[in-house]
Amino acid sequence: MADDKDVLRDVWFGRIPTCFTLNQDEVTEREAEAYYLLLPRVSYLTLVTDKVKKHFLKVMRTEDVEEMWFEYEGTPLKWHYPIGVLFDLHASNSVLPWSITVHFKNFPDRDLLHCPSSSVIEAHFMSSIKEADALKHKSQVVNDMQKKDHKQLWMGLQNDKFDQFWAMNRKLMEYPTEEGGFRYIPFRIYQAMSDRPFIQKLFRPVSPEGNAYTLGDLLKEMYPAAITNDGEQKRYQVVIHGIEPLLETPLQWLSEHLSHPDNFLHICVVPTPSD
């Protein structure tokens, strides 16, 4: 289905315009200009911000540089969330470009994980894939894959190679036809204001009768407050990859096409902006 392929491409190549500004408290030799960058939605912050670091290091003295970390409007940005998730969650309705503040000092250990090298990001990414496949196929598919296949997945993400990545990833999107779908749908529901980081539960894509569950069904199950009852004003927006899919969209289809590269369906529920 050509549309599905286009959907996949659009999902992969999604970008967020970002403006990186150095924190004023940072000691600089001269004034640092802001750095603008189009960040890929599906990647991770620490993976794509080498240029940002280099740019700001030009104006900084080496002894002042510690590990770089980002924050948006006071909120430290967790690098292990996909960038798209971070944007949708925190700044989906704000003015573009997304203004991120770059810090080099005072790393918030309580809020953020350290990221010393790209292998850490790789490990996190692979563990997400394995977790997702455990839910989908009881880890059979991912365990049948060889190490080089896993590497190919990572390299595809790192180098922004759609074909290289999906050559392997389609295996993870297969399911035995008699099942009608995955065993369980790997998803996470993020809330803007919540104590919990996200909601993740077991949810089958197909009902015992054989009906395919939809996004609405999932929300009804997991986060009923997100669903607008008839007559009410829409209080919450259900955002996936920066768009609001219809609630009738089948969950299985969503999992197959709108998952992030880590095979999870990241759903952000944000309050509707009140103009």
Next chain:
Amino acid sequence: MAERRGECLWKKHVAEQLKLRDREQRQAFEEIILQYNRLLEKADLQAVLSERYQADKYDVQRGHESSAADSSRSDALQQEMAQMRIRHQEELTELHKKRGELAQSVIELNNQIQQKDREIQNNEAKMLEYQQQISSLEGDCRELRSCLQDLERANQTLKDEYDALQITFSALEEKLRKTTEDNQELVSRWMAEKAQEANRLNAENEKDSRRRQAKLQKELADAAKEPLPIEADDDIEVLTEDAGKAGGETSPSRLLTRTPSKKISQQPPGGLLDSISLMFGYVGVCVCVRVSVCMSVCVSVRAGSGSSVLDHLAHSSALSLSLSHTLTGHSGKVLSARFLLDNARIVSGSYDRTLKLWDLRSKVCMKTVFAGSSCNDIVCTEQCVMSGHFDKKVRFWDIRAESIVRELELFGRVTSLDLNHDRTELLTCSRDDLVKIVDLRTNAVKQTLSAQGFKCGADWTRVTFSPDGSYVAGGSADGALYIWNVLTGKVDRTLDRNHSSAINSVSWSPSGAYVASVEKGSRAILWSDM
């Protein structure tokens, strides 16, 4: 259907939403961010460049401050030029050094080249030498090869000649063999023919003798009928006493008979000779006469000069005297024959250098002994046969052993042997005109008899003992008969008047009263009163 529509709906919604999003979020900012980043890079570059220029300007400013304000520029220039000059001089010196080094290397290379040239010349000279050597060796080689070829050819020709000669030789050998075979065949045929002839002659002789006998008997019968007158001068002469040279001793004083051979005459008491002469009317000279004890007579006759000789033997009773048998076998003339003491065997010596022993009963030759030289005379004792030879030796043979027991060498060819009565002494006559008496026990010459006129005329001249052994008689070549006295060793008597030619043989009668001598001129003389 509804599902499909439904499906399309939400899918389309999703797709639309994505497109919208991209338009808003990406496309709106993409170009701006790109250009912004480029400007940022340029700004960075400009900043870096300006920094560098600032630094340069600062340096230059510092240079300016140290010198005077007006001449600052010219001073700077001068300094610059000085610096340049210094730099150029340095370069110049460096270049000079380099040039020196290069010149040095050039010289060295030239030297090397010269050396190499010299080496090359040496090598070429050596090569030339070697080539000359090679050519000379090649010449030698060729010469040697041609030499070798010549030698081979010569060898080949020699081989061919040799082969040819070999062939001729074998052919000649073959021919020789054939001729020898033919020769032998011819010889045997001739011998056979001669034997036949001998047989024929024997037969004739037999016939002849029988005829004669018959005739004789008839004549005797006739003669018995009439008395015979004795005629005085009928070939019988009576000699006077002074006929011979006297030595003062008794000697035969009368010649009893002088009987030419081939003549029939009456029967004198010593009519042995007559009958002999009557019977054997052969061409030839009667060489010797031997009288055996039982009166069998064995006569050896030299028949002409032929080599085939017939040895005639007469077995007879005391008076019959007829030819009994002929023994053939010798290949040369038979010079002597003797009865062995047992009277059954005869030993004969011949010119063919052999002695043959004949058996009378079987009438064949029992043994043949090679003597080495022609045997002139033979005598025999019970065990021993003595033969005198042409080679001046007297050989003593053992009869049973058929081998030489002893040899006795004399100074001349031995012509005659004789034994005395008791067989202790051997009488030899040799061509050196000496008659020797050898003592058989000591084997030494006991006595030598010689006489002034005594010459041994032929190889078969016979001398003889008297029956009592006291006298020796021998005939000389001048026809004189010498009698030696053994005891004195001197000539006892010389009877020289009656023989006209050389005396061949003499013989004493057993009684000792008579001596018979025969001469070359076919005359026999009987001497009496010995």
